[in-house]
Structure formats: structure tokens, C-alpha cells
Amino acid sequence: MLSDLTWTNLALVQVSQKEIALLHKDANDVLMALGDFRLRFRGQDACVIDGVDLSVARGEVLCIVGESGCGKSVTAMALMGLLPSGSAEISSGTLRFDGETVDLTRDRLSSERRGGAMAMIFQEPMTSLNPAFRIGDQIAESVLQHRGGSKEQARDRTLEMLRRVGLPSPEARLRQFPHQLSGGQRQRVMIAMALANDPKLLIADEPTTALDVTIQAQILELIRDLQRERGTGTILITHDLGVVAEIADTVAVMYGGQMVERGPVAQIFDDPQHPYTIGLMESVPRLSGERARLTTIEGSVPSIDKMPEGCRFRTRCAFAVAACAERPALRDVTPGHAAACHFVPLEQHLRVAV
Structure with a gap:
């Protein structure tokens, strides 16, 4: 579907032996797992983060992608226990990290873990x-x-x-x-x-924002080299798909505080299954073929108090039907690749529609 996507090295993404191994990781490989995480800010009825599940294996690079305001940084801050308890209310969520299990509704990781075994690179170093x-x-x-x-x-x-x-x-x-x-x-x-x-887990929140492309490449290469040397599990938060293609093993796509797709990087780029993921891919400039106006996703992300029921993307989705008023579950497309859409797998539904 996206074979002509040649910006940076997107067209060169291949399934590696490491990615294949990650598809079959067992419980002993998982360094960090976040389950059924729900968070709202005081005074709001809707959840800012709504039922997110994440896991990172030892030595794995997980990239979380999505538009600004989709909940990427809030999720990372919650993992680090940095959200103010007076304004952030966690209604559900269990965090397992390196043998320690924490019920996030009542507690957070010990201070010895945070900043030590689990460390974070913040988005803007001048303010950090x-x-x-x-x-x-x-x-x-x-x-x-x-x-x-x-x-x-x-x-x-x-x-x-x-x-x-x-x-x-x-x-x-x-x-x-x-x-x-x-x-x-x-x-x-x-x-x-x-x-x-x-640290055993490194969280990097937009580490290359506001840097020129040469410095961006150096910073990414540095993170990747250090991660490979030490086998550190890494969560990289970004909206830059070129960065994702360069460094990720696994990709998690977020929209409106919900996880809409996740899977190995090659499968996400070669066969995106959620309409939002497809929209992100189609908005990437192409260096080959005829010149064409970039495809955009119609509309904008609603504010949290105006999020639609069910699939939160449905007000911007070209495939939306009445059934989308009910929230779709993450469904497997292939082993390790899942998408939260009633029409998964898209190829079958599109063929029927034609």
C-alpha cells in the first residue's frame, strides 16, 4: 500500500530476526507492562487516557506515535510517577516493571526505581x-x-x-x-x-524536537548505540515517522488517549490497518513519483470533553458507520499486529465494498 514511501528509509524497512523474536516473546522477556491504564484530570468526566495497554521487552525499542494531544507524553509521565496527584486521577492501571507490580490507582514505583532503573529524557532540555x-x-x-x-x-x-x-x-x-x-x-x-x-528502561519524549536534522541524526544514533550496548528497553515518543522507521522495533499508534494500532514496525508501515494510521502514513512527503498535494486527515482532534463515544476517531474517519458508536477492541490482524477497528482486516472489507 505504501511501497513508494521513500522519505528517509521508510521503503527499506524489513522484518529482522529481532522483530520475529519479539513476536514470540515470553513473560521473562517483558521488562515493563502497563495494563488497562485509565486516567482523567480532576473536573473532567472523560478519560484523557482510556484503557491503554503497553509492553516493552528487554532490548526492544517501542515507538509511540500520534498527533499532539493524543496522550503520549501523559502516559510517559504517569509511568514515571510525575503527574501531580492533586489533579490526575488514575481509575485503573497495573504496572509491572522488572519483577515489581504496582497498582497505579494506589501507588507508584519506588523512588529508587524512578530515575535509576527507569529513566526519562524530557522533550525540552532547557526547561528540564x-x-x-x-x-x-x-x-x-x-x-x-x-x-x-x-x-x-x-x-x-x-x-x-x-x-x-x-x-x-x-x-x-x-x-x-x-x-x-x-x-x-x-x-x-x-x-x-x-x-x-x-537504567533498564529508557523513556525518550520527543528527544529531537527543535533540533536541526544533523543533530537529530546524531542524537538518534547515540540513543540507539547506547541501547544496543546495554540491552536497555526503550520507549521513544514521537510524531516523526522517519524517526520511527529509523529506530523502532515495535510501533504503538495512539489517538484521543486510546491505542488504535500496534505491531512490528515493518507490518505497521507495509500494512497499516487502522484508518488513522493510514492517514498518518499518507501525510508523509514522497521523494519519488509525480508531485501531488499531501493527503491530510480531515478535521482536528476534539477536546477531551467533546470526544465521541465508541471509536474516538469516527468523526474524522471516511469508513465510519453507525456501529462505530461502539468502541472496537484491538483485534489481531496477524500475530503481534492488532488494530482497533470494526473493519479489520481492511482488505477484506474494502474488497467487499468494491
């Missing part, structure tokens, strides 16, 4: 780094909290990580403040801080 403290002190503080040891050992670890992420003149950077670094350098500092404690 403390402008009043030197770079070296901020990373060393995290090392001391989670690894212990002396201040000298923490400084040595900080210097080691700044070298690992390719920051030039790392000794000088230790004494600098965030405003003295470029955007790409600040992002490298955030990566160094996140990886300083050898």
Missing part, C-alpha cells in the same frame, strides 16, 4: 535542566542518589557519561550552566543524566 546549577552538579546529584559512593566517584561517573555521549570538552562542560550550551549539547547532557545509572 535547572538553570541555577552547573551541568556537572546536576548529573552527579542523580548518580549520588541512585548509585551512592563519594562525590569524587560521582564526578568521575559524570565525566565518563559526558564523554560517552560525545560532548566536546567534557571537563569544561562540568563547570558550565545550561544556558551556556547549545540545544544539541543540552540534549546530550539530558541523555548522559538519564543513562548515568544504567
Whole structure:
């Protein structure tokens, strides 16, 4: 369906041996699993996140994609226990992480896990780094909290990580403040801080936003190399399908706080099954063939208090029928590939329609 999609390396996506293995992962391979997660903000009736299930295996890169406002970052913040308890209400959700199980309606992962075994790279490093403290002190503080040891050992670890992420003149950077670094350098500092404690799970929220394409490529290559070296499970949140094709093993597509499709990256690109996923794919510029106006998804994402019942995409979907007022379950298309649409598999229904 999308064989002419050649932006970056989308047309080169192939099913790897690793992807095949991930289709058959057992319980021992799963590093993190989030089940039936529902969250609303105080004063709202509708769930911002509505029944999301996610799992990440050791060494797997899971990309969560979708438009702004679909719930990607909120889900990540909830995993890290960073949502304010006074405004965020979790009505259901179980988190299993590296042998620990937490009922998110009552508790969250221990502070030793968060920032240590589970670390996060935030979207905007300038607002995530403390402008009043030197770079070296901020990373060393995290090392001391989670690894212990002396201040000298923490400084040595900080210097080691700044070298690992390719920051030039790392000794000088230790004494600098965030405003003295470029955007790409600040992002490298955030990566160094996140990886300083050898996390088992890394969550990266739009780590290349507002960076030029050269720095974007360097940051992605850095995350991928470090992830491969350590076998770290990785959740990458992005809206950039070129990034997804470059780095993902598995893709989860979110819309309106719901999971609408998930599966191995090759299957998602080669055979998207949810109308929303198809719309995202068709909005990607093509470098081959005749020039044509980009396809767009009609309308916009409704505000949370105006989300339609059932399938939340139905007000923008060309295939919507009366039955879509009932929420569709995630249904398997092939092993490991599922979509939440009443018309799955689309090929059969489209053939019947024709």
C-alpha cells in the first residue's frame, strides 16, 4: 500500500530476526507492562487516557506515535510517577516493571526505581535542566542518589557519561550552566543524566524536537548505540515517522488517549490497518513519483470533553458507520499486529465494498 514511501528509509524497512523474536516473546522477556491504564484530570468526566495497554521487552525499542494531544507524553509521565496527584486521577492501571507490580490507582514505583532503573529524557532540555546549577552538579546529584559512593566517584561517573555521549570538552562542560550550551549539547547532557545509572528502561519524549536534522541524526544514533550496548528497553515518543522507521522495533499508534494500532514496525508501515494510521502514513512527503498535494486527515482532534463515544476517531474517519458508536477492541490482524477497528482486516472489507 505504501511501497513508494521513500522519505528517509521508510521503503527499506524489513522484518529482522529481532522483530520475529519479539513476536514470540515470553513473560521473562517483558521488562515493563502497563495494563488497562485509565486516567482523567480532576473536573473532567472523560478519560484523557482510556484503557491503554503497553509492553516493552528487554532490548526492544517501542515507538509511540500520534498527533499532539493524543496522550503520549501523559502516559510517559504517569509511568514515571510525575503527574501531580492533586489533579490526575488514575481509575485503573497495573504496572509491572522488572519483577515489581504496582497498582497505579494506589501507588507508584519506588523512588529508587524512578530515575535509576527507569529513566526519562524530557522533550525540552532547557526547561528540564535547572538553570541555577552547573551541568556537572546536576548529573552527579542523580548518580549520588541512585548509585551512592563519594562525590569524587560521582564526578568521575559524570565525566565518563559526558564523554560517552560525545560532548566536546567534557571537563569544561562540568563547570558550565545550561544556558551556556547549545540545544544539541543540552540534549546530550539530558541523555548522559538519564543513562548515568544504567537504567533498564529508557523513556525518550520527543528527544529531537527543535533540533536541526544533523543533530537529530546524531542524537538518534547515540540513543540507539547506547541501547544496543546495554540491552536497555526503550520507549521513544514521537510524531516523526522517519524517526520511527529509523529506530523502532515495535510501533504503538495512539489517538484521543486510546491505542488504535500496534505491531512490528515493518507490518505497521507495509500494512497499516487502522484508518488513522493510514492517514498518518499518507501525510508523509514522497521523494519519488509525480508531485501531488499531501493527503491530510480531515478535521482536528476534539477536546477531551467533546470526544465521541465508541471509536474516538469516527468523526474524522471516511469508513465510519453507525456501529462505530461502539468502541472496537484491538483485534489481531496477524500475530503481534492488532488494530482497533470494526473493519479489520481492511482488505477484506474494502474488497467487499468494491
